Amino acid sequence: MKLHVATALLGLAIGTTASPLVHAAQWHATVGAQSHDMGRQAMAFLPNEIWIHAGDSITWTFDVDEIHTVTFLIAGEVRPPFPVGCPPGPPPGITPDGSSFDGTHCVNTGPLVKGHTYTVNFPSTGNFKLVCLVHGDMTGTVHVLDPSLPLPHNQAFYDEQAADAGRDLLADVDHGSDHDDGDRTQNSSDHKQASGHGVIAGIGEVSATAGGHRTLSVMRFMHDKSVIHVGDTVEWNNADPITPHTITFGPEPTDLIHPSGSVPFATDADGALHASISSLSDNVHSGFIVAEPQERTGLAQAPLGHTRFRVTFTHAGTYPYKCALHDNLGMMGQVVVKP
Ligand SMILES: [Cu+2]
Secondary structure, three states, rough: OOOOOOHHHHHHHHHHHOOOOOOEEEEEEHHHOOOOOOOOOEEEEOOEEEEEEOEEEEEEOOOEOOOOOOOOEEOOOOOOOOOOOOOOOOOOOOOOOOOOOOOOEEEEOOOOOOOOEEEOOOOOEEEEEEEOOOOOOEEEEEEEEOOOOOOOOOOOOOOHHHHOEEEEHOOOOOOOOOOOHHHHHHHHHHHHHHHHOEEEEEEEEEEEEOOEEEEEEEEEEEEOOOEEOOOOOEEEEEEEOOOEEOOOOOOOOOOOOOOOOHHHHEEEOOOOOEEEEEHHHOOEEOOEEEEEOOOOOOOOOOOOOEEEEEEOOOOEEEEEEOOOOHHHHOOEEEEEOOO
């Protein structure tokens, strides 16, 4: 958590003053929190709800190595697909730092990582939804009040709330983690019974406040080293509610979303894609394995997700692989195939 002492004090002084005569205030918030090894990512706006006056600005500081956007869409606007940008303008649909949002034109940072900041001015009153275009369950709210109205919190409150929320999200261990083998062992043994050799390819958990949704995602292969014998099959299962991962042997393809490789894929009876690797030079890319979005009343139900991938190994050797989306966070593994 970056604490801007001078600006935090400024925000404190201004935020606690209800007079309409004060100058426009500059507020601060953070995008994301992560563990030291980058494996645990709190995908959240911190805080994810903030009350300001019309004319004020908020500066978001990006604090993690996972990409996020700070985006304000027009109410009811369809979320654009990748590459993420303001619809319907020409790609990449990125608006400049310091843009204003009044509900009539989209404002979007584009994907940013640690070290970047982005300021949005709010000239008009309104209650605005804040979203990350990369992560579906990462939302927040900005309440822009008339300057004659009092604000409920000051900058110091938000700084403390943001720090607490980031710490709490990262510390959540009730869904298993790379350090905790409670649920993980149970999950893995479930999959071992089903397939012989199971790897959990990511876990996660969505939570909420009154201001929006946040997600903890653990960007790790839970058994990052699988030791098997020739002829065995390894099965990867993504147990994260929103974050896609890939299982990629060999170079990353340009198209990360769809399956590709130098060997043919089969589709197993349960719908899972299945490849066979016989050489260290075989390239196999699973494409995104990911859960489908939550159901919503009034919309067609989502299809079943592609959450599972299998590879059978026919020759001995050590086969390194990675998640092509999160190898920068250290999401890598290997399969050791013994004769
Ligand atoms: Cu991944």
